[in-house]
Amino acid sequence: MHFFRFAGQFAIALIISILGIYAISVLVDVAYDPTGSSEIIQANNTGDKMAAAPSKQASQPVEVAKPVPAVANTPTQATTPVAAAKPKKKKRHPGRKIYLRKGACAACHGRKGQRAISYYPAIAGQDKKYMIAQIKDIMSGKRKGGIDADTGHHRTESMRGALVNPEGAFRITNDDIVQLASWLKDLPPAKPKIPETPYPAENIATGKKLFKKCVSCHGKEGRKPLKGYPFIAGQKREYIFMQLVDIRDKARSNGKSKLMLPFVKKLSNEQIAMIAEYLSQIDRSKK
Amino acid sequence: MTKLKLILGGALAAGILASAPVMAWNEGGGEKDEATKIYETFKKKTPEELAKIRKDGIAVYEICSACHLTEGWGSKDGTFPQISGQPATVIIKQLADIRAKNRDNPTMYPFALPKEIKNAAPEVGGGPYAIAAVARYIENIPMNPDPGVGAGTDLEHGAKLYKDNCVKCHGENGEGHKTKFFPLIQGQHYKYLLRQFEWIRDGKRRNANPDMIKQINGFTEKDMKAVVDYVSRMKPASDKVAKSKDWLNPDYD
Numbered sequence: 001m002h003f004f005r006f007a008g009q010f011a012i013a014l015i016i017s018i019l020g021i022y023a024i025s026v027l028v029d030v031a032y033d034p035t036g037s038s039e040i041i042q043a044n045n046t047g048d049k050m051a052a053a054p055s056k057q058a059s060q061p062v063e064v065a066k067p068v069p070a071v072a073n074t075p076t077q078a079t080t081p082v083a084a085a086k087p088k089k090k091k092r093h094p095g096r097k098i099y100l101r102k103g104a105c106a107a108c109h110g111r112k113g114q115r116a117i118s119y120y121p122a123i124a125g126q127d128k129k130y131m132i133a134q135i136k137d138i139m140s141g142k143r144k145g146g147i148d149a150d151t152g153h154h155r156t157e158s159m160r161g162a163l164v165n166p167e168g169a170f171r172i173t174n175d176d177i178v179q180l181a182s183w184l185k186d187l188p189p190a191k192p193k194i195p196e197t198p199y200p201a202e203n204i205a206t207g208k209k210l211f212k213k214c215v216s217c218h219g220k221e222g223r224k225p226l227k228g229y230p231f232i233a234g235q236k237r238e239y240i241f242m243q244l245v246d247i248r249d250k251a252r253s254n255g256k257s258k259l260m261l262p263f264v265k266k267l268s269n270e271q272i273a274m275i276a277e278y279l280s281q282i283d284r285s286k287k
Numbered sequence: 288m289t290k291l292k293l294i295l296g297g298a299l300a301a302g303i304l305a306s307a308p309v310m311a312w313n314e315g316g317g318e319k320d321e322a323t324k325i326y327e328t329f330k331k332k333t334p335e336e337l338a339k340i341r342k343d344g345i346a347v348y349e350i351c352s353a354c355h356l357t358e359g360w361g362s363k364d365g366t367f368p369q370i371s372g373q374p375a376t377v378i379i380k381q382l383a384d385i386r387a388k389n390r391d392n393p394t395m396y397p398f399a400l401p402k403e404i405k406n407a408a409p410e411v412g413g414g415p416y417a418i419a420a421v422a423r424y425i426e427n428i429p430m431n432p433d434p435g436v437g438a439g440t441d442l443e444h445g446a447k448l449y450k451d452n453c454v455k456c457h458g459e460n461g462e463g464h465k466t467k468f469f470p471l472i473q474g475q476h477y478k479y480l481l482r483q484f485e486w487i488r489d490g491k492r493r494n495a496n497p498d499m500i501k502q503i504n505g506f507t508e509k510d511m512k513a514v515v516d517y518v519s520r521m522k523p524a525s526d527k528v529a530k531s532k533d534w535l536n537p538d539y540d
Contacts, residue, residue: 100353104367107353107398117406118397151393161394162354165364166482 095183365478
C-alpha cells in the first residue's frame with residue numbers, strides 16, 4: 001500500500017522534474033544566441049558588473065560618457081546665436097504632456113526621445129506617419145517582435161504593458177497618438193551612441209555596402225526615408241540589429257516591414273550586425 | 288527495502304526540485320538582504336545623513352516617477368499601482384524579485400536593473416544602497432486620497448471575505464506587515480488589485496505567497512471582485528494620506 005503511494009508520488013514528481021528540466025533547456029536555448037546578439041548580451045553583462053561595483057573608478061566611464069547627449073541639445077544654439085532672440089515663453093505642444101504623463105513614454109524613451117533605455121529606440125525626429133502606425137500596431141498586438149531573452153516576452157510587450165490597461169483598454173486615444181507623433185517628429189534627433197571600443201572599420205565598410213539596397217526606401221545613409229518609413233540613421237545598434245533579425249525571421253511583419261523581407265532574408269546575423277554598426281554611427285543631428 | 292529507499296530518495300529530490308518555484312516567494316540572500324540591511328542602518332543616521340539619503344532617494348525615484356507619477360499614485364485604470372506609502376521592506380522585495388525575474392513584469396523589468404538605475408542616477412549608483420534609499424523615499428510619499436474603486440455593490444460580502452481570509456496577513460485595515468513582507472493593500476487601485484489577485488490565484492505571479500494561493504483557491508469571480516472592491520476603499524491612517532487629490536509632489540517642481 002505504502003509502496004504504491006510512494007511510487008505514485010515519485011511518478012508525479014518525476015514528470016514535474018522532467019518538464020522542469022525541459023523548460024530550463026528551452027529557456028537556455030532562447031537566451032543563447034550564437035552570433036550577433038550575444039555581443040550585446042555580453043556588453044550588457046559587463047555593464048551590470050560595472051554598475052554593481054561600488055568603486056569610484058568603475059563609475060567613471062558612465063560619467064564621462066554622460067555629457068555627450070547633453071551636448072546633443074546645444075549645437076544649433078552654439079552655431080546660431082540668433083536662436084536666442086526667439087520669444088522666451090513658447091507655448092508647449094500638447095503632445096509633450098501626453099508623452100510625459102498619460103503615456104509614460106519618457107520612462108523608456110527619455111524625456112526628449114533621445115536617450116532610450118535598454119535596447120529601446122531613440123524616437124526624437126522620427127517620421128510622424130511611421131510612429132502613428134507603430135504605436136497603434138504595438139497596442140493592438142500587430143507588431144510583436146521576437147522574444148526578449150530577459151523577460152521571456154515578445155519585445156513589444158513592455159511597451160504594450162504601459163499603453164494598454166489590465167482590462168485590455170487602450171490608455172491613449174487616436175488623437176493622443178497623433179499629438180505624440182507630431183510633437184516627436186520635430187524634436188532634434190539623438191547623436192550617435194559611441195561604443196566604448198569603436199566598431200572595426202571593415203565592419204562599417206561592409207555594412208555600408210550591404211546598405212546600398214536599402215536606400216530606395218530609407219534614403220541615402222538612412223537619412224531620407226519615404227513618407228511613412230522610418231529614419232534609421234543614428235539609431236541604436238542593438239535596436240537596428242534586433243529589428244532586422246525580427247523582420248528576417250518574420251517575427252515582425254506589421255505594416256511595411258514585410259516589404260523588406262526579400263531584401264533581408266538572406267542576411268546572416270553577422271551581416272546584420274555590420275549594417276547596424278554602420279547606421280548607428282551616422283550623425284543625423286548634422287546635415 | 289533498498290528499492291523503496293531509492294524511490295523515496297528520488298521522490299524527495301524530485302519533490303524539492305518541483306517545489307522550488309513556489310518557494311521563490313521569499314528566498315533569503317542576495318540583494319534583497321543587502322538592501323534591507325542598509326535600510327536598517329538608516330535608523331541610526333543623523334538628520335544630515337538622512338537628508339542626503341532622501342536626496343539620493345529622490346534622484347533614483349525620478350526613474351520610477353515616469354510611470355508611477357512623481358506622487359507615486361499610479362493610475363486609476365490599474366496599469367501602474369500606487370506605490371507611495373508602501374513599507375520599504377515590501378518595495379525592496381518586489382524590486383529585487385523583478386530584478387531576479389522572479390516576478391513577471393516586462394514593462395518594469397529594465398528599470399529594476401542596476402545598469403539603468405545607475406545611468407539615470409550616476410551619483411547614487413545602481414546597487415543595494417540605491418534600492419534602500421528609493422524604498423525609504425517611496426514609503427514616505429503621501430498616499431492618494433482618491434484611488435480607483437470597484438462598483439460598490441457587494442461590499443458586505445467583501446468585508447466578510449476579508450475578515451475570514453485576509454486579516455491574518457494583511458491586517459485589520461489592509462496595512463500589511465513590514466517585517467514579513469506582506470504588502471500594504473489599503474487604498475490600492477481596484478483594477479490593479481483585481482489583476483494581481485487573479486494572477487496570484489491562477490499561478491501567474493511567480494513570487495506569490497503559497498499560503499495566499501491556498502487561501503484564495505476557492506474564490507469565485509464574484510468573491511474576488513467583492514473583496515478587492517472592499518480593500519480599495521480602505522482608508523490609510525490620515526497622516527499617511529495627501530491633503531488633497533490635487534496634491535503635487537514638491538520634490539519634483
